[in-house]
Amino acid sequence: MVQAKQEQDSAVQAVRGVKYADHLASGLETLSFASKGDRTKYRLKIAAARALEEIGYQDIKVSDICTYAEVALGTFYVYYREKNEIATEVVLEFDEFLYEQARQVGRGTTEFEAILNTNRSFIDAYRANPGLMRCHVQLQSQLPEFREVWRPRHQKWIENLARSIERRGNYKEHMPGSPLAVAHALESMVFHYLYSIIVNQESLFNEEDPSHAEDLALMLSTLWYRAVYCKDPPAH
Numbered sequence: 001m002v003q004a005k006q007e008q009d010s011a012v013q014a015v016r017g018v019k020y021a022d023h024l025a026s027g028l029e030t031l032s033f034a035s036k037g038d039r040t041k042y043r044l045k046i047a048a049a050r051a052l053e054e055i056g057y058q059d060i061k062v063s064d065i066c067t068y069a070e071v072a073l074g075t076f077y078v079y080y081r082e083k084n085e086i087a088t089e090v091v092l093e094f095d096e097f098l099y100e101q102a103r104q105v106g107r108g109t110t111e112f113e114a115i116l117n118t119n120r121s122f123i124d125a126y127r128a129n130p131g132l133m134r135c136h137v138q139l140q141s142q143l144p145e146f147r148e149v150w151r152p153r154h155q156k157w158i159e160n161l162a163r164s165i166e167r168r169g170n171y172k173e174h175m176p177g178s179p180l181a182v183a184h185a186l187e188s189m190v191f192h193y194l195y196s197i198i199v200n201q202e203s204l205f206n207e208e209d210p211s212h213a214e215d216l217a218l219m220l221s222t223l224w225y226r227a228v229y230c231k232d233p234p235a236h
Helices: 002-014 020-030 038-053 064-067 074-081 083-103 111-128 129-143 143-169 181-201 211-231
Strands: none
Touching: 002 083, 020 038, 020 083, 038 064, 038 074, 038 083, 038 129, 064 074, 083 111, 083 129, 083 143, 083 211, 111 129, 111 211, 129 143, 129 181, 143 181, 143 211, 181 211
């Protein structure tokens, strides 16, 4: 039991606060590529992740990606038609990376620890990748091709949360809404609040300092736990 808990804690720490571009870059040493072209395409994705993070979707140019990747401009067009195509691919894969982190850290824990570790993971991801989080919102609002792929993935995440609420929680049939609506509302609360204070730095009342990540995680997790279980979380 103790060993399992230690392994879980190690897994939690391993995925916290990772810059997505650095995560991709580590793949150059660990992944096998079928061809030199596949490796070059992967380097372009790393470059796009860094450029999107540091420059932003609105201002990024294909030439910026090529500069980060240290390749000629013509090389880009061997693999991608335009910046929208690579931006969509990178940001969708970044989103899936965040969801997978959340799934990993929530396994094999108590109900409150699962919620807390998931929120810790998202807080660290927002702090490490604010530029990519901003790109996600921009692509969602501006590119139909991005929305077409992202919305079903997001819906699946909400449905999984709803099933967990229905199975574990205390949200009964006589209460307003449904497990699906509650899952959507709680997920939106976390997303929009973290986006506001970490990405946009809109702490209107100076109520939260994003550097105090643990206090922030505890607050959001307590709200989530109370909504799902209709009681205070256990002492932590």
